[in-house]
Amino acid sequence: MSEQRSPEGGRYEDDLAQALPEYAERVLDVAELIPAGRVMTYGDVAEWLEQGGPRQVGRVMALYGGAAPWWRVVRADGVLLPGHEQRALGHYRAEGTPLKEASRAAEGHLPRIDMRRARWDGGDRAEGHT
Template sequence: MSGTGDTAAGGEPPELPAYAERVLAVAELIPAGRVMTYGDVAEWLEEGGPRQVGRVMALYGGAVPWWRVVRSDGVLLPGHELRALAHYREEGTPLRAASTAAEGHIPKLDMRRARWDGT
């Protein structure tokens, strides 16, 4: 999710790999208030898997609505929970309360209601 924005020698941004471009394009298609899992994105692209999508989002996702590409269990992105939660609340994304004290007070995504199938 960091999307560091590093530049290559000469001040030009590094060329984005083709797979990364496709992953980011899918992230931009997800409507406000809805989410897709890393696996959903890979399945939609018919290429790669959840780990590859996660890697793309970690490296380049800062330029797209990264909070809409999520873990399948609905747990918010570790280290970015509060930023993501602000986006979810602003967009009206369905949430549910944390189910155990160990999970703290950070809600989870209500995956049954929030998940978007790409249509």
């Protein structure tokens, strides 16, 4: 069976290409829930959704992250998003996100997020989930 038609008349593939994929919407929703001053890793978001993996979440953020607080979804090692370090840093300083200053041995290095303190598990709302 090919050439299946969607209710709107277009081919399903076309609809999927233009509408924000539901998965992407779910990812952005979670990003919106992260409190200021806290972060969630790509993997955490995927786990929380019980769907996809870190790389899928990363893909979504890369494509549609601009519409969400993208700086609150970070790598597990706390490294700032390459190419957006200054913007991210500005947000972290403004929100009071826990940072680990670069050691003087590594001079030119930017601070990294202190994941132990900044990581947010979904805390308050974890109850309603599972």
